[in-house]
Amino acid sequence: MKIYTHPVPSDQISLLERPQQQKQQVDEAVQEIIGLVRRNGDKALLAFAEKFDKAQLNQLQVSPEEIQTAAELLSPTLKAAIQTAYENIYRFHEACFTRDYPVINTMPGIKCWRRSMPIQKVGLYIPGGTAPLFSTVLMLGIPAKIAGNEQVVLCSPTDQQGNIHPAVLYTAQLCGISEIYKTGGAQAIAAMTYGTESIPAVNKIFGPGNAFVTRAKELSQQAGVAIDMPAGPSEVLIIADAQADPAFVAADLLAQAEHGPDSQVILLTDSVDLAQTVQQNIEEQLESLPRKLTAQQALKNSKSIILTSIEECVAWSDAYAPEHLIINTQNATSLAQSIKVAGSVFIGSLTCESLGDYASGTNHTLPTYGYARNYSGVSVDSFVNKVTFQEADAQGIQLLGPAVEAMAAAEGLDAHKNAVSLRLSKIKKS
Structure with missing residues (x-):
């Protein structure tokens, strides 16, 4: 992973760019x-x-x-x-x-x-x-x-x-x-x-x-x-401060990198020391992984970005719209409340993304490639249609009918108006 220190705001788009697919x-x-x-x-x-x-x-x-x-x-x-x-x-x-x-x-x-x-x-x-x-x-x-x-x-x-x-x-x-x-x-x-x-x-x-x-x-x-949703390669973004355990951060980055050579992992931090120590931990942990070559390929698409504050890290995370977001900071619980865009959020140093991938209860089928901006992860709602029903009695159509007649007439849809008018006429005669 390449480390970028205090990039200017105009670099945000290029630094957060996903790997291009053929x-x-x-x-x-x-x-x-x-x-x-x-x-x-x-x-x-x-x-x-x-x-x-x-x-x-x-x-x-x-x-x-x-x-x-x-x-x-x-x-x-x-x-x-x-x-x-x-x-x-x-x-x-x-x-x-x-x-x-x-x-x-x-x-x-x-x-x-x-x-x-x-x-x-x-x-x-x-x-x-x-x-x-x-x-x-x-x-x-x-x-x-x-x-x-x-x-x-x-x-x-x-x-x-x-x-x-x-x-x-x-x-x-x-x-x-x-x-x-x-x-x-x-x-x-x-x-x-x-x-x-x-x-x-x-x-x-x-x-x-x-x-x-x-x-x-x-x-x-x-x-x-x-x-279910549009999708791209799997990804994780980690926000970590100087107090984060670098071994934990490295392990979480590698856990996502081993998914595939086109996966991407991003570290956002306000600590130069943390970024450098995480890099060392990645190199050490990588040696024992059976999927080392796959992870190495993914790491070529990946970055550590050092920003001026954790608040700036949150803003960059929202701009990236990550599939998985891990918040490994001292104030992780309160910081999570400020997140605007993410597929699934993992709060605190002990909440590794692997928990959600397998068994915590949430779904791991999530929007990637920035689609977290406008798609949600899979849920039971994904497997159903939400069907609306309505029912009117005589009082209801008498109260609402004139408004519908006026709106239909204004749109020039006389058959719509007539469907109401016939019913009102019949009710009036009875």
Whole structure:
């Protein structure tokens, strides 16, 4: 990580710039993949499994026997850990969800209310490859379970033997998901968008992924299928003062950097000494990481920025709009109240981002690449439609009708006015 000391305000935009993605090359590849899946269906998916995952599959859907066997392959310790995470995530998401809203009498005889209605068919994408994210199954499967979606489809790539990671299958079963398919990448998104002989088309697609998955999701939106949010590479920003433990700060930066070579980590501090000591700790901790090369690539996109005050750090953080924000300062709790933009905030020296990634209860599917300015992380609300209802009785339409007639007439929409006038006339005659 390069250290920048007391940059001028005009440098803010360039210093907080995210890594640029090769969009044209990605777009061309994804367009080709989508076209093949639309034309050839399952045949294309099987061919892509052999090409990208080196796996020769006989069928795409995971059998009940494979799901059952997965549980036997996991240690009791891991299963207990997944259960703990499940309970915390379920507890938090259920508490934050409102299914039925109160009926509001906006005026005598006029009732309005809102209800959360589950989206009928949803698709969950779970990355595999170098890091099979079974934790993401919890983050997506639990809200879907609470929402009560009619059909939940899960897609994930396999290993070279044609097996989805057993922790993914075990966690899916825990979340009540049994419709699981062996396909990954942009082709999985295409399958859930358009449907194939085996995989049904869905109404909304959830889940993180690389640049190819992200672009495929963007194109799915254009095809009329909703997605959870736009996304880019994962990121963390840390605000730390001179009292922060440099080993903690370095560990948190590396925890995010190991996600992928295009991840970005940012340290904002008012202490030159801290920035330098954190750099030393990063170099020491990096040596023992199995994903050292991945983290090193991410660190090339990353920066330590020394500003004049912690308050200035907050302003720079809001400008960056981080996916994850860690506040490791003496006054972290009060400082968190001044944050205006972030995907998820981690307060205090002991609250590492790893807690939220796995088991604290909050969701780790969050807006990246600056989208925290206008998108929220996944919640149960992401899996439902908020449908409004209204009901008028005779008193209500008599009181409200004249106002609607006047407004419709002013807009030149006489059929709208007539729909009210006919009813008022009939009530008057009766």
